[in-house]
Amino acid sequence: MSGSAIDARCRSGGPWQRLLPGVLMLSSGPPCREQLVRAALLYAGDRAVITGLDALHRQGAWPLEPSGPVHVLIPATRRVTSRGFVLVERTTRLPDPRHHAGLPLPPTARAVLDAARRERDPNQVRTLLVEAIRHGACTLTQLRNELDAGSQRGSAQPRQALQSLTGHVHLITEAWARRIVAHCPIPPPSWLITDGLPNQSSPSRVVHAWWQDVGLLWHIGARAHHRQCVASAGHSAVTADTVLDNTPLELHSSPEDVRRGLAAAYLRAASGRSGGSLSSDHGAVAGVGQLDDG
Template sequence: MSRQTWARDAEALFAASRLGVITVARLESLGVPQRTSYRRCRPGQPWQRLLPGVVLLRTGEPTRRQLVEGALQYCGDQAVVTGLESCRRQGLRQPAQPGEPIHLLLPAHLKTVSSGYVLVERTTRVPAAVRVDGLPLAPAVRSVLDECRRSTDLGNVRALLAQAVQQLAIDPADLSTELENGSRRGSAVPRAALREITRGARSAAEAAAMRLSRRTGLPAPVWNFELRDERGRYIATPDAWWDDVALAWEIDSYEFHFGQPGYAATLARNNRYAAAGVAVVQTVPSQVRSNPDAVVAELVAAYRAAAVRPRPPVRLAS
């Protein structure tokens, strides 16, 4: 494209971009002088500057995808998206928050620094990218821990790790391995949260429930073990189980259990409990957080009631 024709061929410029995002250097190679590119990003002009040397060939609020494209073009071909942005694009159900940065990994020898909405982390352990919708993403295990290392809030880290285990089907053992192999910087909080998860808690609510169960004065339950009837048929995998009195405790999150098709699965599980004669206490996460004393009282009452009735012939799977 010649310098005389580029201004009349906006569609050709857009076609050379990625969703309207393009570098000033690329525009110059197409015949657009640098000074013209920057001038067209001024207020009232048809383009906008996203990052140093990166423009969007449109006005108005950029989409999240355009921001990611801008971050990748700013950082170059060796960049890999990590953190929440990567997790979200691999299945994490957590919307982006206003001002949330886009976290990119770069090889340690490169000199690109953080700018604007882009958080650059240089590392000697750049992972092989997973391609999702054309974007180079760090594997989910690395992405979630890169986010966790940036937080000092145990509750937030615990919740994010639990979401990753549930929604991204990450094995807690893989999280532990990544923590051991990665940087020690910022690892103390995710390490503490992961200890709770690897002890058996599959959600942030279950981790809180483990702590709450210690306040009941009851014998310690076991967590997340399969329960079978006298004929060996599967009943359920209760969150907590008091085997001496055959009492199950389920932390039933509305998001994960009562949403379709989870609602039908929860009903079927409860029917199996009833058919086997198992006593069940069902608690939603908000109760664990907001009314722990009431939950403790319910558990103690249910345990006492279960203790005075004949124990049904159920067993934990070996």
């Protein structure tokens, strides 16, 4: 079609509208967020990646429908600039996209920090980080690594927020663990929180779940310090017949495997097996006596 024919259809009251240079919407009503996102990709061109809140919302790590600019990453060599509702960021670290419903999205940790670096409210920055971790979309370590590798512009508030979360990671780990237990065919446990080893450079708290009826203790922490952490769980460790050992990373990356391993450990503990090495689908299971003997 000729430019004049397109202009005629995009006039006030016409059937079309021009959203961005070179991008038309073939209806006259207000565009929805999905249409704005797809228009931003068309405007940004080849290899563009949607990031920030729009990426998080589609990955299930942000509960609210995004508002404000659509944040798009493009290669540093491109010369497309921000326009209208599109925030264009040129980067030398363009991520390999994951496609969701046809939209190219970055890894969650990258999307979180792209949003956090441009957020001025410190409470909102902290909420962004907590929501992503709580939903299992990424780990605290992945966020730290991404923050260190990425642009340092606007990184002061995210860095401070990550530091404040360090002492509370056990709350997020417990939330992951509770979600796994809720989908297991076993009764609810008692939850125990103990201090990590005092000689660690960054002591953290450790999550335990205790099933007294079958003598099962589930330890969630660094496997390298398993024996000492189990001992710190107190009386439960003394009376436990079986200990299941998982790391927080396993809860995040392989929840189905952990769930199967937990169910298997409970059934074995209920059947009265103890004192020997037991296998599970995921995680180490052994009698406490064997752990004490090294």
